[in-house]
Amino acid sequence: MDRPASRPWVAFAWAVLAVAVVVALTPYLWIVLASFKNRVDLFASIPKWTFTPTLANYPAVFIGKDYWPLAINSLVISTSSTALCIAIGAPAAYVFARMDFPGKEDLFFFFLTTRMAPPISIAVPLFLFFTALGLIDTIYAVVIAHTSFNLSLVVWMMRGFFADIPREIDEAAVMDGRSRLGAFLFIVVPLAAPGLAATAVLCFILSWNEFLYAFILVAFEGRPLTVGIPGLVTPHGTLWGQVAAVAIVATLPIVVFTFIVQRQLVRGLTFGAVKG
Amino acid sequence: MDIVFEGISKVFPDGTAALHGLDLAFETGEFIVLLGPSGSGKTTACRVLAGLENPTGGRILVGGRDITALPPRLRGIGMVFQNYALYSHKTVFENIAYPLRVRKIPRAEIERSVKAMADLLQIGRYLNRKPGQLSGGQAQRVAVARALVWQPDICLMDEPLSNLDALLRLHMRTELKRLHRELRKTFVFVTHDQEEAMTLATRVAVLRDGELVQFDTPQTVYRKPASRFVAEFMGRPAMNTFDGAVAGGNFRAAGFDLPVTGLPDGPITLGIRPEQIELVDASAADAVVFEVDVVDHVEPDMLIFARRGASGLIVRTPNGTRGPEHGALLHLRFPSGAMHAFDAKTGQRL
Numbered sequence A: 001m002d003r004p005a006s007r008p009w010v011a012f013a014w015a016v017l018a019v020a021v022v023v024a025l026t027p028y029l030w031i032v033l034a035s036f037k038n039r040v041d042l043f044a045s046i047p048k049w050t051f052t053p054t055l056a057n058y059p060a061v062f063i064g065k066d067y068w069p070l071a072i073n074s075l076v077i078s079t080s081s082t083a084l085c086i087a088i089g090a091p092a093a094y095v096f097a098r099m100d101f102p103g104k105e106d107l108f109f110f111f112l113t114t115r116m117a118p119p120i121s122i123a124v125p126l127f128l129f130f131t132a133l134g135l136i137d138t139i140y141a142v143v144i145a146h147t148s149f150n151l152s153l154v155v156w157m158m159r160g161f162f163a164d165i166p167r168e169i170d171e172a173a174v175m176d177g178r179s180r181l182g183a184f185l186f187i188v189v190p191l192a193a194p195g196l197a198a199t200a201v202l203c204f205i206l207s208w209n210e211f212l213y214a215f216i217l218v219a220f221e222g223r224p225l226t227v228g229i230p231g232l233v234t235p236h237g238t239l240w241g242q243v244a245a246v247a248i249v250a251t252l253p254i255v256v257f258t259f260i261v262q263r264q265l266v267r268g269l270t271f272g273a274v275k276g
Numbered sequence B: 001m002d003i004v005f006e007g008i009s010k011v012f013p014d015g016t017a018a019l020h021g022l023d024l025a026f027e028t029g030e031f032i033v034l035l036g037p038s039g040s041g042k043t044t045a046c047r048v049l050a051g052l053e054n055p056t057g058g059r060i061l062v063g064g065r066d067i068t069a070l071p072p073r074l075r076g077i078g079m080v081f082q083n084y085a086l087y088s089h090k091t092v093f094e095n096i097a098y099p100l101r102v103r104k105i106p107r108a109e110i111e112r113s114v115k116a117m118a119d120l121l122q123i124g125r126y127l128n129r130k131p132g133q134l135s136g137g138q139a140q141r142v143a144v145a146r147a148l149v150w151q152p153d154i155c156l157m158d159e160p161l162s163n164l165d166a167l168l169r170l171h172m173r174t175e176l177k178r179l180h181r182e183l184r185k186t187f188v189f190v191t192h193d194q195e196e197a198m199t200l201a202t203r204v205a206v207l208r209d210g211e212l213v214q215f216d217t218p219q220t221v222y223r224k225p226a227s228r229f230v231a232e233f234m235g236r237p238a239m240n241t242f243d244g245a246v247a248g249g250n251f252r253a254a255g256f257d258l259p260v261t262g263l264p265d266g267p268i269t270l271g272i273r274p275e276q277i278e279l280v281d282a283s284a285a286d287a288v289v290f291e292v293d294v295v296d297h298v299e300p301d302m303l304i305f306a307r308r309g310a311s312g313l314i315v316r317t318p319n320g321t322r323g324p325e326h327g328a329l330l331h332l333r334f335p336s337g338a339m340h341a342f343d344a345k346t347g348q349r350l
Helices: A007-034 A057-064 A068-098 A104-113 A119-133 A139-164 A167-175 A180-191 A193-209 A212-217 A225-232 A240-275 B042-050 B092-102 B107-120 B136-148 B166-183 B194-200 B218-223 B228-233
Strands: B002-011 B017-027 B031-035 B057-062 B077-080 B154-158 B186-191 B203-208 B211-216 B240-247 B250-253 B256-259 B266-272 B288-298 B301-308 B311-318 B329-333 B340-343
Touching: A007 A240, A057 A068, A057 A240, A068 A104, A068 A139, A068 A180, A068 A193, A068 A225, A068 A240, A104 A139, A119 A139, A119 A212, A139 A193, A139 A212, A167 A180, A167 B077, A180 A193, A193 A240, A212 A225, A225 A240, B002 B042, B017 B042, B017 B057, B017 B203, B017 B211, B031 B042, B031 B194, B042 B077, B042 B154, B042 B186, B042 B203, B077 B136, B092 B107, B092 B136, B107 B136, B136 B154, B136 B166, B166 B186, B166 B194, B186 B194, B194 B218, B203 B218, B203 B228, B211 B218, B211 B228, B228 B240, B228 B266, B228 B340, B240 B311, B250 B266, B256 B288, B301 B329
Parallel strands: B031 B186, B031 B203, B077 B154, B154 B186
Antiparallel strands: B002 B017, B002 B057, B203 B211, B240 B250, B240 B266, B250 B256, B266 B340, B288 B301, B288 B329, B301 B311
């Protein structure tokens, strides 16, 4: 790995990267273009790369169809579920990283298995569950559902980050006069901040993108943007321009976030997790 | 005020027994060194005193008060860790100030205490740096400053010098001795290095397999080792020991005989330190003859490794007297006052 790669291999690597970028970006670019097209251009039988752009789709859906509160809902759901995930998951991960107790690894694996079932398989139980709780069709249901499936991810990633911090650091804090909890909150958490941030961003992205549970658990109040999109599929045809406009707005925060924390995110998903 | 380990036992959850009813008591202001090979329980004993481990049996008393159940923060004990354990996201100043901040000491006083402690340890210039920008020796000083800045009664050091290179280790050793003299706190120092124990300690506690083997001043431990184990552990090169048997005033080992007095008949282990063996002329009557194997020059001395039959020994003598060749015959005298006798089975001093 330390040896510089030979020239043909470098060229090949660039070629692979180029293909990957084209494959990944073309649909996105197409959606960006679509969000600025009128109906005629959208349905042109030969796809148009050049056209007279229209800004009508955005106000039409966000103001005309009153979709802007959905963006607020998405934000509220993602932020609260992320906050909950970190608040519950980070201490749990810390315990997994530091303490030994019978059945620890089994319990850890059990947390992971909650991510292994196909989401649809627990959709109906989840629906019944929230109905029984009287939370169906509320924003709380979505927040709790998202928290429950992101929690395992937090525990999994953060365990590695905490394990990277030497045990003596906690002990030094305890000897310096902190309680166990104090050492965790005031010394370990700040040291794990980059990892925590990366984990939080990942939680945020997953919650923001989530469609299935949100779609099943809320119909009107508390709908996030993702659930709003199917509403644009009308009996009179799909409003592709508006779908694209919503999709662009829905993806923007993720693009921004990923650029901000991509370094930590890669680290979090490789080093930290593997070590855990 | 004194510090007492009263029958301290520690069995870890995985079944490892680190301490078996350790009894140890020392005075305030002492420099106590816990010495032993790895697995002797010295670090565990230190961590039990710190409160980082809960003993599975026994009590810890400080000044007559039972502190066994107290959390570390209420024990008034500071600690220096082997790998320094500095907070890498804080500056050196904030690292040292941390115990004071936790205790909500007024800002001006923190400033004053940190400065004073930093000056004492000669790290005043680095207060604005982050730990990552320090050398090993500087990081070690910061760790010591942090452990002492809040004036704890007791300061624990768990192998604090073992991550430093040889020269720096020697230097820090002197520094610690000076620090102890100036601060007059109780220092408890864990090490496997007998030289550190010899130079630093007011008293050395030698541990082996979770038990206290000997607890005395370094000089006594060196001159009157309580057992064969201590004898071989203290002093480099190690004490020469010979397994054999006494019969009628004559000690017979594998390969040579030695006249002895005042020892009962039966199997016994005799020991003598390499520097106490005398080189004598071939004409000397009571000389034992060994054959030179290897000579090491450790200026200003030389170490002669010699053999006789199945027995081997090391002689330490000033260099330049004679430079024996491989295979040359050495005439040695074992002064009877320098001989140590140990029970052949238990290894206890007789």
